[in-house]
Amino acid sequence: MNVLKFGGTSVGSSKNIKQVITILQDYSEKEQLICVVSAIGGITNKLLKAGELAQNKDESYLSKFKEIKEIHFNIISELIPNPKESVLDYLESKLHALKNLLDGIYLINELSPKTSDKLVSFGETLSSYIIAETMKQQGINVVRKNSQDLITTNSNFGHAQVNYPVTNNNIQFYFKDANQKITILPGFVSKSLDNEITTLGRGGSDFTAAIVAAALKVNRLEIWTDVSGMYTANPKLVKQAYPIKNLSYQEAMELSHFGAKVLYPPTVQPVLSLNIPIHIKNTLQPDAEGTVISNEITNGKAAKGISNIDDIALLTLQGNGMVGIPGFSKRLFETLAQEKINIILITQASSEHSICFGIDQNDSFKAEQAINESFQNEIALHKIDPILVENNLAIVALIGDNMKNHQGISGRMFSALGKNNINIRAIAQGASEKNISTVIAQKDVKKALNTIHERFFEDQNKQLNVFITGVGNVGERLVEQIKLQKKYLKEHLKINLRIIGLANSRKMIFNDSGLSLKSWKTDLESGENTSLKAFLERVKELNLRNSIFVDVTANSDVANIYSDYLRESIAVVACNKIACSNDFESYKQLKEFSKKYNASFLFETNVGAGLPIIDTLRNLMASGDKITTIQAVLSGSLNFVFNNFNDQTKFHDVVKQAQKEGYTEPDPRIDLSGVDVARKILILARESGLKMDLEDIENHSFLTKANLESDSVDDFYQTLITDEAHFQNLYASAKQNKCQLKYVAELKDGKAKVGLKEIPVGHPFYNLEGKDNIVMFYTERYTEQPMIIKGAGAGADVTASGLFADIIRIGNN
Secondary structure, three states: OEEEEEOOOOOOOHHHHHHHHHHHHHHHOOOOEEEEEOOOOOHHHHHHHHHHHHHOOOOOHHHHHHHHHHHHHHHHHHHOOOOOHHHHHHHHHHHHHHHHHHHHHHHHOOOOHHHHHHHHHHHHHHHHHHHHHHHHHOOOOEEEOOHHHOOEEOOOOOOOOEOHHHHHHHHHHHHHOOOOOEEEEEOOEEEEOOOOEEEOOOOHHHHHHHHHHHHHOOOOEEEEEOOOOOEOOOOOOOOOOOEOOEEEHHHHHHHHHOOOOOOOHHHHHHHHOOOOOEEEEEOOOOOOOOEEEEOOOOOOOOOOEEEEEEEEEEEEEEOHHHOOOOOHHHHHHHHHHHOOOOEEEEEEOOOOOEEEEEEEHHHHHHHHHHHHHHOHHHHHOOOOOOOEEEEEEEEEEEEOHHHHHOOOHHHHHHHHHHHOOOOOOEEEEOOOOOEEEEEEEHHHHHHHHHHHHHHHHOOOOEEEEEEEEOOOHHHHHHHHHHHHHHHHHHHHHOEEEEEEEEEOOOEEEEOOOOOOOOOHHHHHHOOEEOOHHHHHHHHHHHOOOOEEEEEOOOOHHHHOOHHHHHHOOOEEEEOOOOOOOOOHHHHHHHHHHHHHOOOOEEOHHHOOOOOOHHHHHHHHHHOOOOEEEEEEEOOHHHHHHHHHOOOOOOHHHHHHHHHHOOOOOOOOHHHHOOHHHHHHHHHHHHHOOOOOOHHHOEEEOOOOHHHHOOOOHHHHHHHHHHOHHHHHHHHHHHHHOOEEEEEEEEEEOOEEEEEEEEEEOOOOOOOOOOOEEEEEEEEOOOOOOOEEEEEEOOOHHHHHHHHHHHHHHHHHO
16 A cells, blocks of 8 residues: 655646546556545635635635636536536535635634634645546546544644544554545645644645555655656756655755755654655656655765755844853743744854854844844843844755765865855854755855756756857857857867857847857847946846856957956956056956956957967966066967068058958057057066066057058058058068068067067068967076967957867866
8 A cells, every 4th residue: 555645736737637547547556545635736825815805804705716616617627527416516515615614704804723724624625526526437446535534633723733643543443444446535634633624734735645654654655746856956946957866864854944845844754753765756747757765875976955945034143242151042042932933044153252043034023123132231231242134145055964974065065156256154064964054145046056056966067158248250250169069068078158148339138048059140139239237237137157258349348347247256258458458457456356256367369369378378387487588479460461561562452451351450550550469468478477567568660650640540541551662661671681571579588579570581480471470488498499389360260269268268177
């Protein structure tokens, strides 16, 4: 014999009830069954609402009653097309009794706990009758037994205590001679010794099933619900959560206490004491394994699941007068007990200077008033401070019997939260080490659950959430590269990279599940108007773990808000050189924020597009080497220009070609003036440990005064045409000296300079082709033969790949 309990969602519609009947039929072929059912989904709340309306003299209770009646008659008509007259008569009589009860509440303007129990008992009474009659119509060997005849309680209405000796005797006596295949019992309802209707309180149907299972010492108790067992986390908040195959009783109780709604701990206590396994199953997916809860020791992960309790208030009582004085804690807890305030979490410093506890936020004002009144003398004498109350908090708990046998669990949990800017307000851990509880801000719950779940339960993929501003030439190529590489990243690097937000200068779009990489262009066109502040606020509001902001603009306004992202522990990847070439104090602050808030700040593409120049420099420095000299051609655009300029071409035509092919900035004056190269050598100087600003760099420009003073890009091109002879002279001089023109940056003896040079044959720069860059690092270890990095230093694809590499670097960190 086994006991199966079906909850409100399982019997919430005729379709679901048919599924329940199918399950019972299949099971009954092998063994005798007892089926405990809840009220039809939502009916208990509707009954309570109707009673509340009636008590308040609100005649809309009649509409609520009508709604309840229609639900039951609709279901019975769908289950039994031509029900017997006796079936309809029974329903009519019960519903008539319900109507009379509501009318009585309305007339006397009172809804006592005793009347409330009688009112809500109609839910299970009606559902159990409908299910039993439907099965009888199908010829199934079934009997409906009223649980009120079996379960006896005291008269504590609303949450009656069971008289186990009488109840067990009733159950055992009835089922001793029962030969029906299936017995249907209404859950939740019971009777007092005075023969008055009582109810078993929250989780009452589970309780009914557990009481019966324990009394009969059945093989197992099955609880059928709308989920496939107990999950590693709330699947509504953590999409990667999955059912747990096996749990110990203790683990299940801990998870249930901290918000897992599948099970209500007190209700299953009767089966725990007898070691009867509990099997959580899904009514809508009966073939799913579900979760087995038992005393059987199972090998597996240290942590079994994460759970949370929302809307917590944290109260702190502190003061020097508490130290070494017996009785403070007792007085505190007695004060709360008198106000019927439940303490959810407690933590106390070993110095005894303070005690901190978590309660339901709804009780925080009452608790504050009561405690301040109880300790008013000590507060007046400044022995202790007035109670400190913090609202809008939540508890997130990591749970598992096996955690005590693994080192570093707490460290991994706190590290994961810290890396995602989730501040821990309080910590509690029992000596059994089965539960590590943290108090955090309510707004961070979803992020915390996903962060911890990824750290402990997702062996496969780490999720990166990317926000890109600037989807022009380079930005578009970055999105395309991510699209083409997503599968590889998942399979080989275990990274699930999602683009959550995109923005260009006009529009921006977001999707917290990830934007479509097929339709993002058309989606962006219909997005909302772009605002840097709104983009930042949306990223903060989404509050996703492992968030990365990618700047693919040359916009100083975007660069100026990097610090706002870093403060939120959101990593920044920048193609934009402005932030790192701004004044030294601003650069230094960004680096400090990156460390302080544990958020990566990467800008490899600031120097040499996709070439690993900055990364190599950092590795040299980290290994203890010291940079003595840097010589470099750092402008792919200028290298392209001078490699294609000769006595057969016009200088302004070559520059236009470079701009057209995406090698220059939108304003080519930035490239040709040497400012871009100066910024790059400045960044390398700073990364090598020097304190330097842009004005410290000598810039020997090859442009004429008219070129430099041009008011617009069009004017600039006009001056290039006018000064063609100047550029031809530069070329002719280099040709005569058998040299190549290269725009060179140099850092030596703490000083930096940039300018056009004639490079002789045999020099490493001489044969630098196309848009390539080259960097030579002379160090204390690389003295005569420098370390050389060479390759394409401009172009949308290579720049996008450099940004992509920085994103992956963060993912691998």
